Amino acid sequence: MKHLISVLVENKFGSLNRVAAMFSARGFNLESISIGETEDAEISRMTIVTRGEDQIISQVLKQLNRLVDTIKVIDLTRQPHVERELLLMTLKLTKTQQHEIFELINVFKGKVVDIKQKSITIEVIGSPDKINTTIDIFRPYGIKELARSGAVAIHRGE
Amino acid sequence: MHSSGKTLNGSEIFIECLRRENVDYIFGYPGGSLLKVYETLYDVHDIQHILVRHEQGATHMAEGYARATGKPGVVLVTSGPGATNTVTGIANAYMDSSPMVVFTGQVPSSLIGNDAFQEADIVGITRPITKHNFLVKDVKELAATISKAFYLATTGRPGPVLVDMPKDILNASCNFEWPETVEIRGFKPTIKCHINQVEKAAQKIAASKRPLLYIGGGVISAEASQELQKLAIQLNIPVTMTLQGLGAFPGNHPLSMGMLGMHGTYWANQAVNRCDLLIAVGARFDDRVTGKVETFAPQAYKIHNDIDPTNVDKNVKVDLPVVGDAKNFLAGLFEVMPKTTENRDPWLAEINAWRQQCPLSYSNEDNALRTEFVIEEVSKQTKGNAVVVTDVGQHQMWTSQFYTFINPRSIITSGGLGTMGYGLPAAIGAAFGIKDRPVVLFCGDGGFMMNIQELVTAVHHKIPIKIFLINNSFLGMVRQWQELFHKEKYSFTDLGDSNPDFVKVAEAFGCRALKADNPDSAKAAIEEALAWNDGPILVDFRVVKKDMVFPMVPAGGSISDMLLARLNPKTMV
Numbered sequence: 151m152k153h154l155i156s157v158l159v160e161n162k163f164g165s166l167n168r169v170a171a172m173f174s175a176r177g178f179n180l181e182s183i184s185i186g187e188t189e190d191a192e193i194s195r196m197t198i199v200t201r202g203e204d205q206i207i208s209q210v211l212k213q214l215n216r217l218v219d220t221i222k223v224i225d226l227t228r229q230p231h232v233e234r235e236l237l238l239m240t241l242k243l244t245k246t247q248q249h250e251i252f253e254l255i256n257v258f259k260g261k262v263v264d265i266k267q268k269s270i271t272i273e274v275i276g277s278p279d280k281i282n283t284t285i286d287i288f289r290p291y292g293i294k295e296l297a298r299s300g301a302v303a304i305h306r307g308e
Numbered sequence: 309m310h311s312s313g314k315t316l317n318g319s320e321i322f323i324e325c326l327r328r329e330n331v332d333y334i335f336g337y338p339g340g341s342l343l344k345v346y347e348t349l350y351d352v353h354d355i356q357h358i359l360v361r362h363e364q365g366a367t368h369m370a371e372g373y374a375r376a377t378g379k380p381g382v383v384l385v386t387s388g389p390g391a392t393n394t395v396t397g398i399a400n401a402y403m404d405s406s407p408m409v410v411f412t413g414q415v416p417s418s419l420i421g422n423d424a425f426q427e428a429d430i431v432g433i434t435r436p437i438t439k440h441n442f443l444v445k446d447v448k449e450l451a452a453t454i455s456k457a458f459y460l461a462t463t464g465r466p467g468p469v470l471v472d473m474p475k476d477i478l479n480a481s482c483n484f485e486w487p488e489t490v491e492i493r494g495f496k497p498t499i500k501c502h503i504n505q506v507e508k509a510a511q512k513i514a515a516s517k518r519p520l521l522y523i524g525g526g527v528i529s530a531e532a533s534q535e536l537q538k539l540a541i542q543l544n545i546p547v548t549m550t551l552q553g554l555g556a557f558p559g560n561h562p563l564s565m566g567m568l569g570m571h572g573t574y575w576a577n578q579a580v581n582r583c584d585l586l587i588a589v590g591a592r593f594d595d596r597v598t599g600k601v602e603t604f605a606p607q608a609y610k611i612h613n614d615i616d617p618t619n620v621d622k623n624v625k626v627d628l629p630v631v632g633d634a635k636n637f638l639a640g641l642f643e644v645m646p647k648t649t650e651n652r653d654p655w656l657a658e659i660n661a662w663r664q665q666c667p668l669s670y671s672n673e674d675n676a677l678r679t680e681f682v683i684e685e686v687s688k689q690t691k692g693n694a695v696v697v698t699d700v701g702q703h704q705m706w707t708s709q710f711y712t713f714i715n716p717r718s719i720i721t722s723g724g725l726g727t728m729g730y731g732l733p734a735a736i737g738a739a740f741g742i743k744d745r746p747v748v749l750f751c752g753d754g755g756f757m758m759n760i761q762e763l764v765t766a767v768h769h770k771i772p773i774k775i776f777l778i779n780n781s782f783l784g785m786v787r788q789w790q791e792l793f794h795k796e797k798y799s800f801t802d803l804g805d806s807n808p809d810f811v812k813v814a815e816a817f818g819c820r821a822l823k824a825d826n827p828d829s830a831k832a833a834i835e836e837a838l839a840w841n842d843g844p845i846l847v848d849f850r851v852v853k854k855d856m857v858f859p860m861v862p863a864g865g866s867i868s869d870m871l872l873a874r875l876n877p878k879t880m881v
Contacts, residue, residue: 212617218440
């Protein structure tokens with residue numbers, strides 16, 4: 151099953167490489183990985199999406215913990231959490247479809263970030279599932295290019 | 309932070325840090341990026357620098373020293389090729405959990421990433437084969453980094469750590485500050501076992517009719533042999549050991565069953581198959597031990613004590629994990645053990661029957677010289693008291709079978725990585741660390757050629773290692789697999805036509821050398837070699853070409869697939 155793992159690591163060069171290389175060296179699945187600074191400039195938070203049976207996930211968590219630059223590993227999957235992903239997507243823009251596209255952007259609570267004669271770039275934020283649906287729905291209109299951030303996630307507050 | 313108030317350059321800081329870490333020996337090789345360090349070393353007399361002849365030799369020497377003494381081995385090599393030559397030795401130390409700190413020179417910081425002369429991204433290259441590694445970016449961080457490197461290499465599960473030092477850092481100066489304590493927030497190994505787990509383990513042990521201790525190198529790293537012996541002997545529990553665990557329990561004790569696994573004893577493997585409780589301590593259920601994991605110890609409740617939680621449930625699912633140090637576990641078990649335990653005499657009788665049924669044996673009818681004889685004879689003559697170093701292959705497995713290891717830190721061998729060429733430098737390193745016991749090396753003719761250059765190092769320093777060259781003119785273990793599983797196609801394993809005369813080679817290096825080709829001359833040569841202490845001595849044992857190591861559980865097989873002899877290789881037990 152899919153697991154969402156949050157990892158706090160030392161904000162040092164090579165930390166991301168150590169984690170990514172560990173996944174490939176041990177043959178673990180890595181669907182997405184995102185990294186950014188936290189409230190403490192010395193610590194980065196990585197959000198990892200992986201898949202595997204319980205025994206594999208248990209190894210993933212232990213191997214992550216074993217890395218010296220890793221400070222904390224949390225499997226958020228079965229805990230209350232918020233998970234978001236950012237989608238940036240450029241679509242073909244034609245007079246006939248313009249109206250429908252704008253309506254759909256509203257449905258997905260997206261934002262127009264750039265518009266040109268023949269193209270429109272939008273951003274959508276949501277769970278990875280919502281992002282998948284968004285892409286599916288917009289595909290018939292002609293996706294020129296898209297970029298996904300990978301999931302970021304955090305515990306829900308008390 | 310302790311401040312000494314002295315301003316030192318990076319090279320002087322490096323040496324000062326090694327002093328603080330009580331380093332006796334550096335195994336090294338100079339080069340461009342390390343010129344400043346070697347300038348400093350020229351006037352250092354309290355730390356001995358051993359000049360190797362290839363950087364791979366330095367890493368194996370450092371590991372041999374580490375395994376013999378328990379202290380971390382120290383390596384110093386230059387950037388680029390010097391650094392990349394250490395890769396095999398680092399990987400070896402990583403697989404066998406040996407404490408080691410490797411210092412590499414690096415091109416000046418400003419040139420890093422520019423494909424500079426003798427530049428290699430050694431931190432990137434060694435990330436997956438070190439416990440951790442560092443690139444020092446500021447001379448002010450050098451002392452703290454070195455102190456962290458030693459702490460990481462020796463704390464928890466030991467392993468190699470690499471510190472990459474750019475040339476400009478070694479030239480720059482700052483105030484020397486030695487951190488008295490090390491704090492790494494991402495590194496907090498569990499040393500003390502959880503008491504509830506230990507109590508549960510004790511109850512299981514007390515209630516077991518057919519318990520078996522499965523002991524790995526972790527017991528030796530943790531210096532827990534005394535605790536193991538007390539537990540096993542007082543509770544009457546038989547002990548089987550992995551290759552790295554040999555010596556943790558005395559091989560001449562009736563409860564010792566020798567090694568288990570692919571080339572383990574028949575009775576140890578049968579006991580694994582039959583036991584109702586398996587107590588794994590400091591062992592990692594390696595594939596050479598388990599064979600087919602589904603049929604490994606099928607009737608046993610499995611307890612697994614390991615200091616590295618990633619080893620738990622990695623290969624074999626266990627019933628009771630106990631994370632922590634082996635010494636803490638074994639001593640703790642003893643304390644909480646219930647007063648009455650099951651009677652194990654019927655179980656020990658069962659094991660003894662297997663022992664009688666298929667003892668370790670070899671043919672000696674034809675008066676030909678066999679490796680088993682040589683090893684057994686060395687075992688007798690040294691009374692099991694030598695530090696025994698091996699290379700990799702048939703002679704290594706025969707050493708596990710025919711040398712009776714009495715004490716911990718007595719076998720030094722490449723177990724996990726299986727590195728041919730490990731033996732000679734590792735023996736030299738061990739001999740630098742241990743002066744009061746003989747250091748003997750069993751090495752095949754294939755592996756000996758892989759780091760033969762280090763013979764100079766041994767001769768130069770008059771290192772009295774006994775090099776017992778097991779010369780069958782074949783890559784024997786590969787040949788064995790070719791015979792058994794690859795249609796007897798001896799593809800590129802016959803070295804007979806191309807091997808040099810090893811006696812002449814040794815003599816050219818300045819090493820005394822003898823030859824033996826029958827049991828009598830072998831016995832005499834062993835006596836002579838053990839009596840010779842004025843530098844290294846080599847004995848070229850011309851052993852029979854086509855012997856095979858038995859018993860053998862074919863890779864991925866079950867105990868029921870065990871082969872006992874060549875004559876009838878299809879014999880299933």
